[in-house]
Amino acid sequence: MRYVYPFSAIVGQEEMKLALSIAAVDPAIGGVMVFGDRGTGKSTAVRAMPALLPEMKVVKGCRYGCDPAARTAGCDVQGCAAHLDGKHKVPTDHAPVPVVDLPLGATEDRVVGSLDLERALAKGEKAFEPGLLARAHRGFLYVDEVNLLEDHLVDLLLDVAQTGENVVEREGVSVRHPARFVLVGSGNPEEGELRPQLLDRFGLSVEVRTPLDVPTRVDVVMRRDAFDRDPAGFTAQWSAEDDKLRRKIEKARKHLPDVDVPRAILERASQLCLTLGTDGLRGELTLLRAARAITALEGKKHVTDAQLKHVAPMALRHRLRKNVLDDTGSSARVARVIDEVFGAPATA
Amino acid sequence: MTTDADAEFDPAAAAAAAAELVASAASLLAVAPHALGGALVRASGEEGLRWTAALRAMLGTEQPVRRLPPSVTDDRLLGGLDLAATLSRGKPVAERGLLADASGGLVVIPGAERLSRGVVSRLCAVLDSGRLDLARDGVVEQFDARTGVVAFDDHAEDDDGGVSPALTERLAFAVVVPSRWDAEAHLWPDAETLREARARFDRVETPPDAIRAIVATAAALGVDALRAPMLALRVARASAALGLRDVTTDDDLRIAVQLVLGPRATRMPAPPPEESPPEEPPPPPDTPDTPPDDVDEPPPDEGNERELEDRLVEAATAAIPPDLLALLAQGPMRGSREQGRSGADQKGATRGRQIGSRSGEPRGGKRLHVLDTLRTAAPWQRVRRRLRGVAEPPPGERAARIEVQRDDFKIRRFVEKAGTTVIFAVDASGSSALNRMNEAKGAIEQLLAESYARRDKVALIAFRGTKADVLLPATRALARARRALTGLPGGGGTPLASGIDTALGLAQQAKREGNQVLCVFLTDARANIGRDGQPGRPRAEQDAMQSAAAFGASGIASLFVDTSPRGERMAKAVAEAMRARYLLLPNADARVVTGAVKTMVSTG
Numbered sequence: 001m002r003y004v005y006p007f008s009a010i011v012g013q014e015e016m017k018l019a020l021s022i023a024a025v026d027p028a029i030g031g032v033m034v035f036g037d038r039g040t041g042k043s044t045a046v047r048a049m050p051a052l053l054p055e056m057k058v059v060k061g062c063r064y065g066c067d068p069a070a071r072t073a074g075c076d077v078q079g080c081a082a083h084l085d086g087k088h089k090v091p092t093d094h095a096p097v098p099v100v101d102l103p104l105g106a107t108e109d110r111v112v113g114s115l116d117l118e119r120a121l122a123k124g125e126k127a128f129e130p131g132l133l134a135r136a137h138r139g140f141l142y143v144d145e146v147n148l149l150e151d152h153l154v155d156l157l158l159d160v161a162q163t164g165e166n167v168v169e170r171e172g173v174s175v176r177h178p179a180r181f182v183l184v185g186s187g188n189p190e191e192g193e194l195r196p197q198l199l200d201r202f203g204l205s206v207e208v209r210t211p212l213d214v215p216t217r218v219d220v221v222m223r224r225d226a227f228d229r230d231p232a233g234f235t236a237q238w239s240a241e242d243d244k245l246r247r248k249i250e251k252a253r254k255h256l257p258d259v260d261v262p263r264a265i266l267e268r269a270s271q272l273c274l275t276l277g278t279d280g281l282r283g284e285l286t287l288l289r290a291a292r293a294i295t296a297l298e299g300k301k302h303v304t305d306a307q308l309k310h311v312a313p314m315a316l317r318h319r320l321r322k323n324v325l326d327d328t329g330s331s332a333r334v335a336r337v338i339d340e341v342f343g344a345p346a347t348a
Numbered sequence: 349m350t351t352d353a354d355a356e357f358d359p360a361a362a363a364a365a366a367a368e369l370v371a372s373a374a375s376l377l378a379v380a381p382h383a384l385g386g387a388l389v390r391a392s393g394e395e396g397l398r399w400t401a402a403l404r405a406m407l408g409t410e411q412p413v414r415r416l417p418p419s420v421t422d423d424r425l426l427g428g429l430d431l432a433a434t435l436s437r438g439k440p441v442a443e444r445g446l447l448a449d450a451s452g453g454l455v456v457i458p459g460a461e462r463l464s465r466g467v468v469s470r471l472c473a474v475l476d477s478g479r480l481d482l483a484r485d486g487v488v489e490q491f492d493a494r495t496g497v498v499a500f501d502d503h504a505e506d507d508d509g510g511v512s513p514a515l516t517e518r519l520a521f522a523v524v525v526p527s528r529w530d531a532e533a534h535l536w537p538d539a540e541t542l543r544e545a546r547a548r549f550d551r552v553e554t555p556p557d558a559i560r561a562i563v564a565t566a567a568a569l570g571v572d573a574l575r576a577p578m579l580a581l582r583v584a585r586a587s588a589a590l591g592l593r594d595v596t597t598d599d600d601l602r603i604a605v606q607l608v609l610g611p612r613a614t615r616m617p618a619p620p621p622e623e624s625p626p627e628e629p630p631p632p633p634d635t636p637d638t639p640p641d642d643v644d645e646p647p648p649d650e651g652n653e654r655e656l657e658d659r660l661v662e663a664a665t666a667a668i669p670p671d672l673l674a675l676l677a678q679g680p681m682r683g684s685r686e687q688g689r690s691g692a693d694q695k696g697a698t699r700g701r702q703i704g705s706r707s708g709e710p711r712g713g714k715r716l717h718v719l720d721t722l723r724t725a726a727p728w729q730r731v732r733r734r735l736r737g738v739a740e741p742p743p744g745e746r747a748a749r750i751e752v753q754r755d756d757f758k759i760r761r762f763v764e765k766a767g768t769t770v771i772f773a774v775d776a777s778g779s780s781a782l783n784r785m786n787e788a789k790g791a792i793e794q795l796l797a798e799s800y801a802r803r804d805k806v807a808l809i810a811f812r813g814t815k816a817d818v819l820l821p822a823t824r825a826l827a828r829a830r831r832a833l834t835g836l837p838g839g840g841g842t843p844l845a846s847g848i849d850t851a852l853g854l855a856q857q858a859k860r861e862g863n864q865v866l867c868v869f870l871t872d873a874r875a876n877i878g879r880d881g882q883p884g885r886p887r888a889e890q891d892a893m894q895s896a897a898a899f900g901a902s903g904i905a906s907l908f909v910d911t912s913p914r915g916e917r918m919a920k921a922v923a924e925a926m927r928a929r930y931l932l933l934p935n936a937d938a939r940v941v942t943g944a945v946k947t948m949v950s951t952g
Contacts, residue, residue: 103481110483117486
C-alpha cells in the first residue's frame, strides 16, 4: 500500500489549497497554475487531491467514464451515447475522480492515445488505445514542471482542456472522445518562465513561498517526519480532516448553481479588470466563477466584496501585461488595485 | 565561541575531522540511499573512486549500483518498449530503465554538471516519489524506483555553474573528498550492523525538541529551503540506526547538521546571547551509545533547547569548508550558491514537431514510428511466412503475428526551431562603466521579456580589471537574470582581448547546441590590459586586434556598440576585424540597443 501525504496536513499555503478546492467545486474554472519555490509542497498538494473528491457517477462499461447525466458530446463506446437523449436509462456505476500525473518523458502517443500496439503486433489490427487524456476525463491532469514540457505538448493539453474533446487523427486512426479535465501545472520560475500567452490560459494562478518563520517550519518538518516514520498512522490521523473538507466540497458543488451574483458585484469585477488592464474577458469570467465557488464553499448565497477580494489575486495576477521597468511583482500590483477599487483599508 | 575556536585551531585535527565526516557520509548513505537522496561529490578522480568504492563495499545485495552517463536518453533512463522482445513475443514488453533498475540502491553520475534540465527533473521526480511512471511508446507501467543519487561534480572550481540546484537540494550530502583520502584510515560499520541499521531506520524516533533544534539551526545558518532540515532529520535517524538506537541523540543531531546544514549555510550565525558551552570535537557516528553527561536526556524546557541549538550551530559552523567560511564572513550571500547551470537542452531528432518518418534503428533516443514500420512490413508477410515455413492462415482469418524485420524499422523525424542566444559583452571599466552596465541590463530585460514566445536566451559577460567574467550564463529565465544583474562591479582597466575571447567561447558553445548566436559588445575599445592580464596599451591593442580577427574568422554575427563620445579609431578597427556591425552610441541607450539586436536577429 502506497500512502499519500494528506491534503489537510499541509501546513499553511492557504492560497494554493483554496485554488485547488475551487477547481474541485467548479472544474470549469479552467485550470490552476502553481508557481513557487522548490520544496513547498506543490506536488504534495495535487497528489493528495483524490481524498478530497467525492466519487462520481459513470456510465457502466464506458471506458472514458462518461457522465450519465451529461447531455453533451459523448464518446463512441457502444451503448454509452444512449444517455444523451435523456430518455434511455443507462446502467451506472461509481468511480473515483481521476487525478492523473503526467509522467515526465511521456511520449505524445501515450498522452493523446494511439494505436494499440499489442493488437497491431499480434493480429495486425488497427485499434485505438486511449491515452492519459482519456484517463483524466472528468478529473485532474497534473503536469509538474510545466515550464519544462515541450511546447507542442503544452499547447495540445491546453487545447484539449479548453474544448473538452480529444481528437486523434494520426497513425491511420481517427477517434474523438470527451476529455474534460482541470489542468494543474506547477513550476519554479527560476527554471525558466512560462510564455505569457500560455500562462493566461490557466484559470487561476497561485504563488507559493517557503515559510520563513521558525514555528511554521517546525510544524512542516515535524509532520513530514511523522509521515515518513508511520505513513499509515499519520494518514489515518488526518483522514477525518480530509473527510470534512471533502464533504464541504461536495456541499459546495450542490450549492453552486444557487449562488447569486448581485449586479453591484459584476460592476466591481469589471472595474477591477479595467483598472488592472487585463486583456480580454477571460479574466473577468474567471474572477466571477472563482468568487461564486468560494461563496459556495463558505455556504453563503450571495457573492459579496469579501469573496471577490479574496479570489481576485489568483484569478488576475497572471493576466497583467509585463512591465519590464516595473519591478513590482504582479501580486503587489493586484493588491494595490484592489485597495483602489474597494477603497483602502479593507472594510468588507 | 569563534574566537576560542580560532585560538585553538589545529589544522591537522581539522583535516582529520573533515576526512572522518566524509567517511560518515558514505556509511549513512549506505543505510538509506533513497531516503537521504544521495550525495554531491567533489573529488579528484582517484579519491572519488576510493570514496565510491568504500560506499559500494557497504551496500547490501538488494542495493544495486548503476552508472548513469549525463547524456543518457529517456529510453535508457526511464525505460520504454523492448522492441526485440515485443516483436518476438507479439505483445508489448516494457524495458526497465536505469532508475528502476537501481531501485533500493544508487545511480552514480559522473560529470553531473552536464545533465540536461530534462534528466534532472526526471531524477527529482524519482527522488520525491520513489517510483517511476512510464508512459512511452505504447507502454504504460509503474516501477518501484527507491533510488538514491551520487552525483559527481567535475566542473572546475573557479568555473561558473555546477550541478543543477534542483538536484543538489534533494541530496543530503555535499562531500568534498580531501586529497589522499584513504578508506583504510577509517572504521567502517560491518555488514551485520548495516543490515540491522537498515531495518531500524524507519522506526527511529526524533523527539520534538530535536526537530525544533534542527529547524532553528537551519534558520540561524540562513538555510531557507525546507528540504534541508528534513534531510538533516533523516540523516540523524540514519546515524541513530547505525548506532543501533531507537531514538536520536544529540550526537546524531550534531553529525546531521555538520553534514547537511553546514555546507548549505548562507550566512554566519549570530553569536549566541549567552556564554557558549565548551568546544568538543565531533565524535564519529559509530561511537558507543554513551552520550556525555551534560547532554544526557535533556528535559524539554526552553533553556536546554536553546543550549542544544547553540551547540548544533557551533557544530555546523565547524564543518563549513574554510573557503565558504571566508565568503560568509564577508556578509550574507545573495543566493549565489543557489545558482547553477542547467545543461544544454536536448536537441536533435528526439523532440519537437513530427515531420514523418525515415528508415533507421530505434536507438539513441530515436523513436519507432510503429505504423510506418508495420506498413513497410505488410507487403512482405506472405513471402516471409513462406520463407520461414509457417503455414498461411485459413482464408478469412488473420495471421497470428506479423513478420517484421529490422529493415522495416522506421523512426520518427522531428524539427525543432532553433532559438537565438544573444551574448552581451560589456566593458565594465572606467568611469562610464555604470551607465553601460545599466543600459545593457535594460536591454537584456527587454529582450527576455519579449522573447518568451521564441526560444531565445541571453548571456552576459563583463570585462574589467584583468579579465572577463561570465556573469550570466545563457538563460531565458528573467528571474534568474534579474538576480545575476543586481550589484554589478565596475571600474579598473579594459581587458578587451579577454572580453572578445570569452564571448567567442560562449558563442561557439551556444552554436554547438544548435542555437543562432549574436554577440553584442558595449565598449569604448580603449584597451589597456593584455590577454595575460598585464597593463600596457600597445600590447593590449595588439592582443585585442588578434582576438577580433579570430572572432571575425568564426563567422559569428556581432554588433559593436561604441560608447566613446566621438567614436574611437580603435573601436572601428576592432569592429571591422570582427566583421561586426558598428554602432556609435555614446550613451548606450537600452532601447536603441534592443532595437538593433532585434533587427539583426530577425534578418538573420
